[in-house]
Amino acid sequence: MSSIPCPKEIALAKTSCRELSALLKANGELINIQVIGVDGETHCLKLPTIAIQLMIEVLAQLGQGNGVRINPIQAELTTQQAADMLNMARPTFIKLLDSGVIAHYRTGNRRKVSFAEVTRYKQELDSKRLSALDELSALDQELSLGF
Structure with a gap:
């Protein structure tokens, strides 16, 4: 859906x-x-x-008013599906694949990436974001900026 x-x-x-x-x-x-x-x-x-x-x-x-989409854990995603899942443009996602940040494989001239690999990257990205937010929060407290 x-x-x-x-x-x-x-x-x-x-x-x-x-x-x-x-x-x-x-x-x-x-x-x-x-x-x-x-x-x-x-x-x-x-x-x-x-x-x-x-x-x-x-x-x-x-x-809660959210739309829902179900993907099998072993599913193969197209680059557009994976980019959508990460809320980024497809060219940005392709750069991640080309740099080796996210594992992928080719079938003919098409790139495929596993749902599990995209999920792993998303969790890693979320973890880094939360860590950066914690650092900013601690710095805010230390400097008494009041944000």
């Missing part, structure tokens, strides 16, 4: 998240759910706990 939920969807997501969370706490590793299809037929589903946990996380994000 790449669109932002409307207010009705946000409210429904919040309610569904609470219901699923309560269901998860009450059951074990396998959860049985009955779903009524558009044809009125009842379908019984057996879902693993990990699938319910993922649905709860998706609903929680939707309930």
Whole structure:
């Protein structure tokens, strides 16, 4: 999903998240759910706990008004997808690949990068940003700048 939920969807997501969370706490590793299809037929589903946990996380994000996109951890990303994930321009991302900062491989004339590698770089970047912010905060305290 790449669109932002409307207010009705946000409210429904919040309610569904609470219901699923309560269901998860009450059951074990396998959860049985009955779903009524558009044809009125009842379908019984057996879902693993990990699938319910993922649905709860998706609903929680939707309930906060966020759009959600799911990428498999082993997924291969195009350079544009990876650049979007890092909120940077594709040419900037290509420079990271060319400099060896992010591992990648080629299939024909196209570059591919693993979702896990982009996630690793993003976490590393976030960590450096937080460290710099901590340093600035400490310097602010030391100099009593009041920011």
